Amino acid sequence: MSADALASEAAAPRHSLARLGRHLHASVLRTCLPVEALRDVLPRGAVAQRELDEAVLAAAVASAAAAGAEAEALNAALDRHHAPALARFARARSGVDLLREWSTAAGSPAMPGAYWALLTHPLADRALRHLAFGDVEMLGHKAPANASLPMLLARRSVSPRRLSGPAPTPEALDLMLQAALAAPDHGRLHPWRVIEFRAEAREALADIFEREKRGRDPMAAANDLRRAREHATRPPCLLAFVVSLRQRKRVPLREQWLAAGAALGNLLNAAHAQGYGAIMLSGDRCFDAEVCADLGLGPHEFLAGFVSIGTITEPAPAVDRPLSQTVWSCWSSPAQGPRSGARPAVWTFTASDKAIG
Ligand SMILES: Cc1cc2nc3c(=O)[nH]c(=O)nc-3n(C[C@H](O)[C@H](O)[C@H](O)COP(=O)(O)O)c2cc1C
Known part of the structure; x- marks a missing residue:
């Protein structure tokens, strides 16, 4: 694609919350806005003040899908909350730029803003959105207190x-x-x-x-x-x-x-x-x-x-990591019964494996 084409594509309008796929609404609203902000945006009748966070989230997701005034208000709240990330991502001129920004933010406190900025960026394609969705859904929520874990889990070697x-x-x-x-x-x-x-x-x-x-x-x-x-x-x-x-x-x-x-x-x-x-x-x-x-x-x-x-310049292809069970076992005392599982391996060492130099 020529530089001009890229520039004009980058100048295209951002996607709105309502236009994102429905499966993304819950993910975005849970990840990118505190529940208090959702309460502020939704009309009083929609959520009682003492309603549980999950109910507030559900009401917000329904509003996003309905694509009306409430969806626009949620969209505006997301933009307000994440103005710095939006400014950073606005400089991206290609999918690679977006990926670089995302890789830097994924797993850090900047992830919620980066998620909103990436998903709504005009250059974000399905694959990029899918990648970010996977990082956030599979890693982000499970370890909210440990920002480095999603980063570790997402590491790939790059040729x-x-x-x-x-x-x-x-x-x-x-x-x-x-x-x-x-x-x-x-x-x-x-x-x-x-x-x-x-x-x-x-x-x-x-x-x-x-x-x-x-x-x-x-x-x-x-x-x-x-x-x-x-x-x-x-x-x-x-x-x-x-x-x-x-x-x-x-x-x-x-x-x-x-x-x-x-x-x-x-x-x-x-x-x-x-x-x-x-x-x-x-x-x-x-x-x-x-x-x-x-x-x-x-x-x-x-x-x-x-x-x-x-x-x-080009992300490494996706890879399926082995399941953690492959490297996990739970020891029980031999006194508790016969051992199960693999027999000890027999290795043949070469001289260079053993020598110091
Ligand atoms: C000490 C060491 C040497 C390696 N040498 C090679 C190599 O010569 N060729 C190769 O394709 N991968 C080599 N690898 C594996 C790659 O660095 C990389 O880990 C592998 O492609 C798997 O990719 P991943 O890290 O994204 O899982 C080596 C890894 C280590 C730790």
């Missing part, structure tokens, strides 16, 4: 193909590292570190990636070599995530690996929480001794992978 600039600001990157340093960490060893590859270092990194690819696959086609180089040059922000194990009697290596993984998780969550897309990718090159040496890794260090971070 470098779906990322572009701007890269995170130095302040945003610093917050990601602070979040990583806040992860559980036995002995406060922070057995990990990151290496940032700034713009001026990318071609040299691409040379290393290409050399590794040629070494592993001497018949590699030109396209494969180009792709290997792109892994170094494409991400707006690129970090190597290095696991740096320490020799400590009291902190076994497996706990250091877990601490490093927890730090990585926090880093990715903090990127997501600030509205950036991020993904951790490893691949054969992370196991290459020469690559590790070129990046300056020490003998007790592992190149766990590369974290790409940037601005989301």
Whole structure:
């Protein structure tokens, strides 16, 4: 779509409450207006002062569906309550802009305003409304006291193909590292570190990636070599995530690996929480001794992978997460009867799984 077409579409009138699908009325009125505001808007006869909140909400939903003067009054109250969010969303020129605004607000105290602004925005399509509805309905109400939970539950990895600039600001990157340093960490060893590859270092990194690819696959086609180089040059922000194990009697290596993984998780969550897309990718090159040496890794260090971070140009496709029952069980004492469930797994470890470096 041309910029002009986008601009004229953005200038189209916002949707009204009455025009939103009926399934959205209850969701919007419950999420975006306090019940006192609903009471103020509805005529006295519609809800007695002592009526329960649910009855007030039901009356408001009926008014919205009736699309009369009361629906307009509710619409005006929503606009008044959420003027700052409406102003922010009014600057959006594409669905991607809207998604970015929504990702920033989802799970934060700004979510109700963002919900109203997104649903009524002229550029919001069915998919965006559906996404926001899902976030609010499935996550928002269940954890009203914990604004970070919906954000965590909505995290997705975003492929470098779906990322572009701007890269995170130095302040945003610093917050990601602070979040990583806040992860559980036995002995406060922070057995990990990151290496940032700034713009001026990318071609040299691409040379290393290409050399590794040629070494592993001497018949590699030109396209494969180009792709290997792109892994170094494409991400707006690129970090190597290095696991740096320490020799400590009291902190076994497996706990250091877990601490490093927890730090990585926090880093990715903090990127997501600030509205950036991020993904951790490893691949054969992370196991290459020469690559590790070129990046300056020490003998007790592992190149766990590369974290790409940037601005989301296209959201990652929806994904069904496994049910929590898949990872849950409830222990009972063996004395209470025979054990049920799976037999312990038998693992075969390779030398590199066990070795420190
Ligand atoms: C240490 C580590 C290395 C990974 N390496 C790769 C990789 O090389 N290729 C890949 O497709 N996914 C890799 N992943 C998985 C992705 O980062 C991502 O988690 C996965 O695509 C699932 O997406 P989701 O995070 O949105 O659930 C890796 C994950 C971790 C934690």
